[in-house]
Amino acid sequence: IAGITQAPTSQILAAGRRMTLRCTQDMRHNAMYWYRQDLGLGLRLIHYSNTAGTTGKGEVPDGYSVSRANTDDFPLTLASAVPSQTSVYFCASSVSAKYNEQFFGPGTRLTVL
Amino acid sequence: SQQGEEDPQALSIQEGENATMNCSYKTSINNLQWYRQNSGRGLVHLILIRSNEREKHSGRLRVTLDTSKKSSSLLITASRAADTASYFCATEVWIQGAQKLVFGQGTRLTINP
Numbered sequence: 386i387a388g389i390t391q392a393p394t395s396q397i398l399a400a401g402r403r404m405t406l407r408c409t410q411d412m413r414h415n416a417m418y419w420y421r422q423d424l425g426l427g428l429r430l431i432h433y434s435n436t437a438g439t440t441g442k443g444e445v446p447d448g449y450s451v452s453r454a455n456t457d458d459f460p461l462t463l464a465s466a467v468p469s470q471t472s473v474y475f476c477a478s479s480v481s482a483k484y485n486e487q488f489f490g491p492g493t494r495l496t497v498l
Numbered sequence: 499s500q501q502g503e504e505d506p507q508a509l510s511i512q513e514g515e516n517a518t519m520n521c522s523y524k525t526s527i528n529n530l531q532w533y534r535q536n537s538g539r540g541l542v543h544l545i546l547i548r549s550n551e552r553e554k555h556s557g558r559l560r561v562t563l564d565t566s567k568k569s570s571s572l573l574i575t576a577s578r579a580a581d582t583a584s585y586f587c588a589t590e591v592w593i594q595g596a597q598k599l600v601f602g603q604g605t606r607l608t609i610n611p
Contacts, residue, residue, distance in 0.1 A: 418598075427586065427603040428541070443598060475540055486531065487599065489540030 388412065391476050391490040398466050398497050406461040406493050408476030416482040417459040418443075419451060421472040422492075428475065434459055435482040466497045502530075502587045502602035510608040517574040519605040521587030522567075530563055530570050531588045531599065541586065544572075577609045 389410040398404050410417065419431040420443075430443030434453040448470060450462045459478075463470055474493045479485040505520045521530070529548045533541040547554045547563045547570065554561045560573040574581055584604040590597045 420601075425603065428601040430598055430600070433598060444600075477541075483528075483597065486543035486546060487541075489542070491540050492538075 389476060389478055389488055389490040391474075391493050393493060394491070395494040396496070398463075398495065400467055400497055401465050404463045404466055404495070406463075406474055406476075406495070408459045408461070408490060409457050410459075410476075410478045410488070411457065412478060412480075412488065413456060414478035414480055414488070415456070416479045416485070417453065418477040418479075418487065419449070419459070419461045420475045420477065421445065421470075422475060423472050431461065431474075433482075466495075468497045471495060471497045502589050502600060504585070504587060504602045504605040506605060507603070508606045508608070510610060511577060513577060513579055513609050513611050515577055517577050517581070517607055517609075519572045519585050519607070521570045521572070521602055523570075523587075523589045524568065525589075525591060527565070527589045528597070529590065530561075532559075532561060532570075532572050533586045533588060533601070535584045535586065535604070537583070544585075574607075577607075579609050579611055581607060582609045583607060 392407045415436045418433045420428040422428045429445045432451040434440045437456045476490040477487040479487045502523045531546045532544045535541045545556050558575045563570045584606045586601045586604045588599040588601045591600045
């Protein structure tokens with residue numbers, strides 16, 4: 386692994402189903418983030434983690450949950466998907482939570498029908 | 499509402515010309531960052547400018563920051579077809595008690611050969 390990876394690349398999901406988007410980084414970064422990108426709205430922060438074992442809510446956390454059991458992995462779970470969660474999801478990481486550039490994964494395109 | 503707003507929303511120029519994109523923001527910042535996103539890809543960090551800096555260069559990129567006007571500009575000189583992408587500014591704001599990056603909606607730059 387080099388950098389930050391996300392899986393799956395894309396997914397079509399029926400409304401009401403549970404879905405976990407995976408994110409893994411091998412840069413030993415402390416901070417990780419989940420964003421959604423929608424046309425006309427730019428990127429919006431869903432959840433973040435400043436360090437392993439801690440998480441926090443971003444701008445649009447409702448309907449999503451995260452966990453940070455270790456440094457490398459930061460999965461995002463949709464407990465019961467709804468069509469408004471159709472979006473492109475990006476995971477990112479940074480060395481620390483302050484003053485640092487963020488490195489982005491390639492994204493997951495999710496469609497909820 | 500977005501902390502950072504880019505202007506223009508779209509810009510189309512001829513290869514070799516200079517491209518200027520502007521970003522305005524609302525609250526005091528510690529730093530401002532610029533990112534590039536190629537179509538269908540994740541964001542890539544270009545440059546970070548701190549609040550006590552007025553100008554910064556990186557290759558063909560020049561970023562200025564005017565904290566009195568709460569604005570920044572990104573200049574790409576001698577543009578190339580490969581510069582075609584969306585460009586986002588990002589500033590730090592307080593979200594749920596923590597400082598996080600907030601992205602603007604971006605400027606879509608097209609370089610015509």
